[in-house]
Amino acid sequence: MADDRITLAHGAGGRLTQQLITDVFAPAFHNDVLAQLNDAALLSLQGQARLAFSTDAHVVQPLFFPGGDIGELAVFGTVNDLAMMGARPLWLAAAFVLEEGLPLNDLRHVVESMAAAAARAGVQLVAGDTKVVPRGQADGMYISVAGVGLVPEGVHVAAHAAQPGDVVLVNAPIAAHGMAVMLQREGLRMDADLESDAAPLYDVVAALLAAAPHTHTLRDATRGGLATVLVEIAQAAHVGVLVRETDIPVHPVAQEACALLGLDPMYVANEGVFVAFVPPEEAESALCALRAHPLGRQVRAIGEVMDAPAGQVVLETALGARRLLPMLSGNLLPRIC
Numbered sequence: 001m002a003d004d005r006i007t008l009a010h011g012a013g014g015r016l017t018q019q020l021i022t023d024v025f026a027p028a029f030h031n032d033v034l035a036q037l038n039d040a041a042l043l044s045l046q047g048q049a050r051l052a053f054s055t056d057a058h059v060v061q062p063l064f065f066p067g068g069d070i071g072e073l074a075v076f077g078t079v080n081d082l083a084m085m086g087a088r089p090l091w092l093a094a095a096f097v098l099e100e101g102l103p104l105n106d107l108r109h110v111v112e113s114m115a116a117a118a119a120r121a122g123v124q125l126v127a128g129d130t131k132v133v134p135r136g137q138a139d140g141m142y143i144s145v146a147g148v149g150l151v152p153e154g155v156h157v158a159a160h161a162a163q164p165g166d167v168v169l170v171n172a173p174i175a176a177h178g179m180a181v182m183l184q185r186e187g188l189r190m191d192a193d194l195e196s197d198a199a200p201l202y203d204v205v206a207a208l209l210a211a212a213p214h215t216h217t218l219r220d221a222t223r224g225g226l227a228t229v230l231v232e233i234a235q236a237a238h239v240g241v242l243v244r245e246t247d248i249p250v251h252p253v254a255q256e257a258c259a260l261l262g263l264d265p266m267y268v269a270n271e272g273v274f275v276a277f278v279p280p281e282e283a284e285s286a287l288c289a290l291r292a293h294p295l296g297r298q299v300r301a302i303g304e305v306m307d308a309p310a311g312q313v314v315l316e317t318a319l320g321a322r323r324l325l326p327m328l329s330g331n332l333l334p335r336i337c
Helices: 015-029 070-083 104-121 176-186 202-211 225-237 252-261 280-291
Strands: 041-045 049-058 088-099 124-133 141-151 167-170 217-220 240-244 274-278 300-306 313-316 322-324
Touching: 049 070, 070 088, 070 104, 070 141, 070 202, 070 217, 088 104, 088 202, 104 124, 104 141, 167 280, 176 252, 202 274, 202 280, 217 225, 225 240, 225 274, 225 313, 274 280, 280 300
Parallel strands: 088 124, 240 313
Antiparallel strands: 041 049, 049 141, 088 141, 167 274, 167 300, 217 274, 240 300, 313 322
16 A cells, blocks of 8 residues: 555555455455455354345435435445345445434434335335534544345356356446536536436346346446456456447536546546346347336447456547446545445
């Protein structure tokens, strides 16, 4: 780690986050479940049922942004980690770190938003905790949420399971969430409105798995954006991934905002976007099922899995050239999830 100090980039979901995991957390907490490094841990109950278990911390700034707020984000972010294991989310527990001076009405708004998000996602918030820290130490509030879900029989998805020949699908245009938060924080205005894409993904994932039951890998493209998620999967599965720039859907207003600020939408966080690695014989069924769901109407097949280069992602540009697509390095957009 640079200068042996934590930087904001260590929390951005890219290369330095992976370095923290491999150098600090994984050696200290090593076990067979954690070593899978999926979005959620898979736990078996006496061979009878499989549970997915995950936790997520949310530190977005500002607390309220077009299309959502930190409360809604905390619920959807956690249930989506469960959904990426094919699990039906069931229960949540939330811990609130509140800053002294936070307006009580802001807290009420966030709590009500969380309740509505939980109802929409079909989960119950069944436990919680609250702490208060001195003024200036928590950006208003931080929320950490843990979640438990049930994995249906026959569903087996994992980051390391992607196979050569798999078709790579993206359910929706990228970059809306990160740019909506960024524009709000910086007080910038675009010609058209831009809202976060935050949404609960289990229903659309269930539709996908019903149509493509042998789907190998699911991952939501949150911190680090689509590019980082693709590299993580390529490294976990020891495969190569080829994606075509012209096939990658980007929210048009978010794309304009990225161009204005000199940012690459491939590295911008999303909260309603996931990638699916589907066997080629099930790809058309998967596309049809996703297009029939509101959160998959703009699904695109963006590439395929190859034997090589193992652990790397190749981007075919609009001009037909090819280049390696690296994992996020540095801190692109702090405080967006």
